[in-house]
Amino acid sequence: MKELAGRLTALDPDAGAAVRVIAYFDRLAESRAGLEALVRGAAVLAGVPARLMDADRRVHVRVETDGTRRESDLPPDPAWPSAPLTPDGAPALWLERDGQAEPSVVDAVILERAAGVIRLVLDRTRGRAPADDPALVETVLDGTAPEAARLHAARGLGLDLAAPARVLAPLDGRPRIVPAHLDAEPPVGRVGVGPAVAVLDLPRSWSEARVALRFTAEGTAQDPGPGVVHADELGGIALLAGLVAPGAEPPPDVQALESAAAAAPWLLATLHAVASTVSLRAAAAEITVHHSTLQERLTHAEHLLGWPLRTPQGRFRLGLALTMRRLTRT
Amino acid sequence: MTQAPPPFDPELAAALELIKDVISPGLTMDEIADVRQGAGIQMLADLDLTVDGFFEVEDRAVPGPEGAPEISLLICRPAAPAGAESRPVIYHVHGGGLILGNNRVGVDVALAWAKELDAVVVSVEYRLAPEHPYPAQIEDVYAGLEWTAKHAGEFGGDPQRIVVAGASAGGGLSAALALLTRDRGGPELIGQVLLCPMLDDRNDTPSSHQMAGLGVWDRTANETGWTALLGERWGRPDVPAYAAPARAGDLSGLPPAFLDVGSAETFRDEVVAYASRIWQVGGVAELHVWPGGFHGFDGFAPQAALSQVCRAAQLAWLRRLLSQ
Numbered sequence: 001m002k003e004l005a006g007r008l009t010a011l012d013p014d015a016g017a018a019v020r021v022i023a024y025f026d027r028l029a030e031s032r033a034g035l036e037a038l039v040r041g042a043a044v045l046a047g048v049p050a051r052l053m054d055a056d057r058r059v060h061v062r063v064e065t066d067g068t069r070r071e072s073d074l075p076p077d078p079a080w081p082s083a084p085l086t087p088d089g090a091p092a093l094w095l096e097r098d099g100q101a102e103p104s105v106v107d108a109v110i111l112e113r114a115a116g117v118i119r120l121v122l123d124r125t126r127g128r129a130p131a132d133d134p135a136l137v138e139t140v141l142d143g144t145a146p147e148a149a150r151l152h153a154a155r156g157l158g159l160d161l162a163a164p165a166r167v168l169a170p171l172d173g174r175p176r177i178v179p180a181h182l183d184a185e186p187p188v189g190r191v192g193v194g195p196a197v198a199v200l201d202l203p204r205s206w207s208e209a210r211v212a213l214r215f216t217a218e219g220t221a222q223d224p225g226p227g228v229v230h231a232d233e234l235g236g237i238a239l240l241a242g243l244v245a246p247g248a249e250p251p252p253d254v255q256a257l258e259s260a261a262a263a264a265p266w267l268l269a270t271l272h273a274v275a276s277t278v279s280l281r282a283a284a285a286e287i288t289v290h291h292s293t294l295q296e297r298l299t300h301a302e303h304l305l306g307w308p309l310r311t312p313q314g315r316f317r318l319g320l321a322l323t324m325r326r327l328t329r330t
Numbered sequence: 331m332t333q334a335p336p337p338f339d340p341e342l343a344a345a346l347e348l349i350k351d352v353i354s355p356g357l358t359m360d361e362i363a364d365v366r367q368g369a370g371i372q373m374l375a376d377l378d379l380t381v382d383g384f385f386e387v388e389d390r391a392v393p394g395p396e397g398a399p400e401i402s403l404l405i406c407r408p409a410a411p412a413g414a415e416s417r418p419v420i421y422h423v424h425g426g427g428l429i430l431g432n433n434r435v436g437v438d439v440a441l442a443w444a445k446e447l448d449a450v451v452v453s454v455e456y457r458l459a460p461e462h463p464y465p466a467q468i469e470d471v472y473a474g475l476e477w478t479a480k481h482a483g484e485f486g487g488d489p490q491r492i493v494v495a496g497a498s499a500g501g502g503l504s505a506a507l508a509l510l511t512r513d514r515g516g517p518e519l520i521g522q523v524l525l526c527p528m529l530d531d532r533n534d535t536p537s538s539h540q541m542a543g544l545g546v547w548d549r550t551a552n553e554t555g556w557t558a559l560l561g562e563r564w565g566r567p568d569v570p571a572y573a574a575p576a577r578a579g580d581l582s583g584l585p586p587a588f589l590d591v592g593s594a595e596t597f598r599d600e601v602v603a604y605a606s607r608i609w610q611v612g613g614v615a616e617l618h619v620w621p622g623g624f625h626g627f628d629g630f631a632p633q634a635a636l637s638q639v640c641r642a643a644q645l646a647w648l649r650r651l652l653s654q
């Protein structure tokens with residue numbers, strides 16, 4: 001350990017240093033240190049600035065190696081070593097160490113121990129993360145619950161009652177309420193994103209998020225389409241959701257798509273590219289085929305579907321059919 | 331009955347986990363030689379004295395007390411040309427329990443102030459106990475001050491604006507120097523910065539009992555330091571004030587004092603008492619007791635939040651003193 005004056009400066013990456021890191025954070029935990037002290041510990045022990053960003057709880061702490069707190073306008077670099085606060089969660093604690101293929105053992109120990117203690121402190125001081133407390137989330141999203149009860153639950157989730165929030169509807173999982181101004185962590189997987197609304201309007205954001213979810217797709221060859229759909233961006237298309245019930249008899253154009261897809265495995269991905277890009281050249285690039293190949297495929301598809309695909313009307317009909325197909329499946 | 335000690339500040343408690351291999355609470359006479367060779371003092375002294383080129387650094391051998399060897403002064407002055415006025419001088423006395431250290435130890439704190447205040451730092455080396463018992467230390471420190479006041483112009487320093495500053499044993503020697511210059515009519519100091527100073531050989535305050543075996547420099551180490559200085563005399567009624575300033579009967583007529591100390595350290599009560607006695611005779615003092623601070627915490631863990639506040643208070647006091 002390379003200390004100046006037995007002082008807390010950067011540690012050498014050896015096993016002894018890892019043991020000291022563990023003792024350091026254990027002691028912080030025992031004496032109930034606050035968030036800033038924990039982030040400072042990570043920065044001082046690693047010898048690089050450290051930052052904690054927990055979007056759900058609106059916590060943002062950045063500390064330099066000399067222990068001073070200083071915010072930065074720059075977003076975290078995905079290449080920095082980082083640790084989530086929940087297993088499989090988004091990165092939340094970062095060590096601003098550039099140009100390294102993988103974190104050193106000491107960095108990994110610092111991140112693991114610091115994130116573990118930070119999680120406990122956050123649970124103690126800020127309440128549990130919204131996603132972790134289904135009962136409170138359910139109350140906030142229940143439009144029939146009394147306003148006072150919904151506001152109380154929102155406070156319990158750590159929401160700022162004066163700021164807008166939105167609801168995320170994941171395909172597999174419970175609703176999540178997030179502050180509207182935080183776009184730092186884009187949702188992953190299949191998610192419908194509700195509009196940003198006042199806290200008391202969150203039931204509406206939730207219902208619109210669920211509608212948006214139905215417009216998502218797996219993003220595979222057999223189910224092409226976007227994984228994340230914002231209710232705000234659907235416009236009048238959202239009305240289709242009321243007309244096409246999942247599991248019901250598909251409209252004729254969707255049936256035509258299904259039978260065509262059964263005849264030609266490339267068909268759905270190709271048609272999605274045509275419907276979602278600005279030109280046939282862009283569509284060809286998207287699916288990495290030659291422009292002439294795309295032309296041949298379209299001729300074949302027009303034959304199978306029975307309507308033109310290279311006119312504005314035909315492309316519109318195709319877009320509708322692809323969208324309705326997603327609605328019949330979700 | 332010994333009461334439970336105040337808890338350490340959380341960050342400082344964690345810092346102790348890291349430094350406990352280098353520095354332990356207690357220290358006995360037979361361990362002095364080892365500690366002098368050990369990593370702790372070496373690292374304390376292993377500093378960039380130029381502070382990234384801000385200071386020009388010179389080691390100067392100057393006359394010691396009459397009949398004693400020369401002493402070494404470390405002179406660090408800003409490399410940039412001075413303005414119209416000569417610079418204030420921070421006369422630094424190092425710590426180390428009277429038995430350890432050299433004029434590099436802890437001088438980084440004084441250099442940090444001097445960088446902010448455009449001041450010169452002169453750090454004095456004194457002979458260590460037990461090889462050199464009292465009064466070798468205070469006489470060396472006094473001789474260094476006399477030379478500094480007389481020769482300040484050679485390095486752009488203002489002999490009318492000398493502040494003495496030191497931590498731990500250096501704080502005790504600084505307080506003793508303020509007493510000695512008052513009584514001998516020596517070079518006048520405009521202020522004394524006494525950081526967790528070692529003031530009282532009696533080692534019998536509640537805090538000295540409370541903190542036994544804890545933190546840095548507990549009552550065992552303290553007994554070692556005072557025994558090394560005073561031999562069999564320590565704790566007896568005839569210990570002179572220039573050895574242990576808490577023994578001084580009269581604290582009037584001293585330059586303004588800045589004192590600080592941690593609430594979780596051996597010296598807490600003797601420092602608080604010293605500040606109170608300065609006020610009781612109409613003197614000027616500013617006292618800070620940092621909650622949960624162990625001895626010398628701002629030097630060992632300068633990054634901790636409490637250390638940052640503590641350093642800022644020291645600098646703010648010096649800034650006010652020098653702008654008067």
